[in-house]
Amino acid sequence: MAIGASWAGARAMTSTSGPGISLMAEFAGLAYYAEVPVVIFDIQRIGPSTGLPTRTSQGDISFAYTISHGDTKHLVLLPGSVEECYEFGRDAFDYADRFQTPVFVLSDLDLGMNLWMTPAFKYPEKPFDRGKVLSKEDLDRLSGEWGRYQDVEGDGITYRTLPGTDHPAAGYFTRGSGHDEHARYTESADAYARNMDRLNRKFETARAALPAPVVDESGKSSVGLIAFGSTDAAVREARERLAAANQSVDYLRIRALPLSPDVAGFVERHETVYVVEQNRDGQMFDLIRLNLPAELIGRLRSIRHYNGQPIPADAITEPLLQSEAIPV
Amino acid sequence: MTEPIVNNLTIQAATVNGSGSQTANLVLTRAIFHMGIPVAPKNVFPSNIEGLPTWYQLRITPQGHMARSDRVDILVAFNATTWREDMKTVRPGGVVIHEESYSTADARTDVVYYPVPFAKLAKAKIASETLRKQLANMIYVGVVAGVLGIPWESLEHGVKRQFLAKPKAVQVNLDAIKVGLDHYQDNFSSSRTRTASVSTPKPERSASQSFKPRTS
Numbered sequence: 448m449a450i451g452a453s454w455a456g457a458r459a460m461t462s463t464s465g466p467g468i469s470l471m472a473e474f475a476g477l478a479y480y481a482e483v484p485v486v487i488f489d490i491q492r493i494g495p496s497t498g499l500p501t502r503t504s505q506g507d508i509s510f511a512y513t514i515s516h517g518d519t520k521h522l523v524l525l526p527g528s529v530e531e532c533y534e535f536g537r538d539a540f541d542y543a544d545r546f547q548t549p550v551f552v553l554s555d556l557d558l559g560m561n562l563w564m565t566p567a568f569k570y571p572e573k574p575f576d577r578g579k580v581l582s583k584e585d586l587d588r589l590s591g592e593w594g595r596y597q598d599v600e601g602d603g604i605t606y607r608t609l610p611g612t613d614h615p616a617a618g619y620f621t622r623g624s625g626h627d628e629h630a631r632y633t634e635s636a637d638a639y640a641r642n643m644d645r646l647n648r649k650f651e652t653a654r655a656a657l658p659a660p661v662v663d664e665s666g667k668s669s670v671g672l673i674a675f676g677s678t679d680a681a682v683r684e685a686r687e688r689l690a691a692a693n694q695s696v697d698y699l700r701i702r703a704l705p706l707s708p709d710v711a712g713f714v715e716r717h718e719t720v721y722v723v724e725q726n727r728d729g730q731m732f733d734l735i736r737l738n739l740p741a742e743l744i745g746r747l748r749s750i751r752h753y754n755g756q757p758i759p760a761d762a763i764t765e766p767l768l769q770s771e772a773i774p775v
Numbered sequence: 776m777t778e779p780i781v782n783n784l785t786i787q788a789a790t791v792n793g794s795g796s797q798t799a800n801l802v803l804t805r806a807i808f809h810m811g812i813p814v815a816p817k818n819v820f821p822s823n824i825e826g827l828p829t830w831y832q833l834r835i836t837p838q839g840h841m842a843r844s845d846r847v848d849i850l851v852a853f854n855a856t857t858w859r860e861d862m863k864t865v866r867p868g869g870v871v872i873h874e875e876s877y878s879t880a881d882a883r884t885d886v887v888y889y890p891v892p893f894a895k896l897a898k899a900k901i902a903s904e905t906l907r908k909q910l911a912n913m914i915y916v917g918v919v920a921g922v923l924g925i926p927w928e929s930l931e932h933g934v935k936r937q938f939l940a941k942p943k944a945v946q947v948n949l950d951a952i953k954v955g956l957d958h959y960q961d962n963f964s965s966s967r968t969r970t971a972s973v974s975t976p977k978p979e980r981s982a983s984q985s986f987k988p989r990t991s
Contacts, residue, residue, distance in 0.1 A: 501819075501820055501821060502819070557817070560818065561816060561817050561818055562801075562804065562815075562816050563815065563841060564808075564813060564814070564815060564839060564841065680815075680840070680841040680842040681842035681843075683840070683842075684838075684840045684842050687838065756819065756843060757817055757842065757843040758842065758843070759842055759843045759844055759845050760840075760842055760844075761845055
């Protein structure tokens, strides 16, 4: 329904937790390949399967990032506070429209179901960004010559029309099967590869446009922390405690996937970087490793917390101090 | 506790799901926040199955830390099924407010106990049988208020804010809190040294300046 509403020109979203995302796999692929904007909120809880439905987790990262079969990858926003949940809730629609693709907003049960102190939310002042949408006037100017999947500007983002646009050339066929630049069905190897490469180009355009990581760096510490989402609260406290013990640690908070190049830069400037997350497998740790130059991979360490309780600061300071062989 | 702690403590209420404890915990949260003290609550509950245990943690720190803490300073033990396990979470020197009928004969000796006859007080002081179960939770809010020194004005604010849509419920909940507060004053205030408290921060304490007491 959400994808259909978005296709029809409305701004549409749906919200769920991990099991709901599992059920959406097929349609997430359709929206990615047919390039239909949609916003999906995932309030992560602990899995797999039904898991512990009332306990928190950050275990849907790698799944949401690539959900669906084939070469699929999605834009993911990672709010670290209720303020950012509000902000990203608004911006997710702009990103979905601008990049004509599903946008997953990954909150978690701790952020989504607990009370948090927060500054007052700021009501948006900027207008909606509906992206590349051709109006009747645009089509008149183009004499009706356009292709739904033609990359005119070289950024991978194509133009679309909305149902009801009063022009004979406005219509096109939306399909999840192979298509060419004019939305015509094809199994042409070249057309398929061109389309997939363009989708990749669009993804790279989005990489630069999504919320940049928040970096707090003294320039003096050789140790860094990387975290995201609700783990931020524990990292802040852990850093305060470490600073009180004269162990200054720098911090980068990831706010979106695909990863910003700033992440590799941060790793490069530190001898050791701990990736802190609330899942068993170190999903963000693995994603970062995949995106790093080979010579930097060895600098990463993983701190994982996955008992369903929100991560406390101790779960960061203790393994870090132990690993750095600092007496407690 | 060896040293009194002020505005830097973790309270954990271990209760029974579906008993009205969430409302009591929210009143406590709002009352402390009303004092201008940063407070971060975390609710850990089972899958909405009535009768199972639930835990509500209130983190109170001058810095406004919002992460969960494993170190419990004050336990409100209000669940007979889990209370032995819940006791293990309390730090040495911590405070345990518990239903008087729970036996402490073989329990820890390194914590301070506040035995309260919650069930008897509810039966004696709360006329409505149908509300008794829910309001018993409000009695522990009163006891915690006594232990920590939460002013009545803030408790009133917490209740009014919580029952904005049900103004008729305000007085009956305040009455239940008063039962707990009176019990604390009659039985503990003169015999126990206050080892943990909350206090409205002074303006010069910059870490808390963004959390000024509310006036309404």
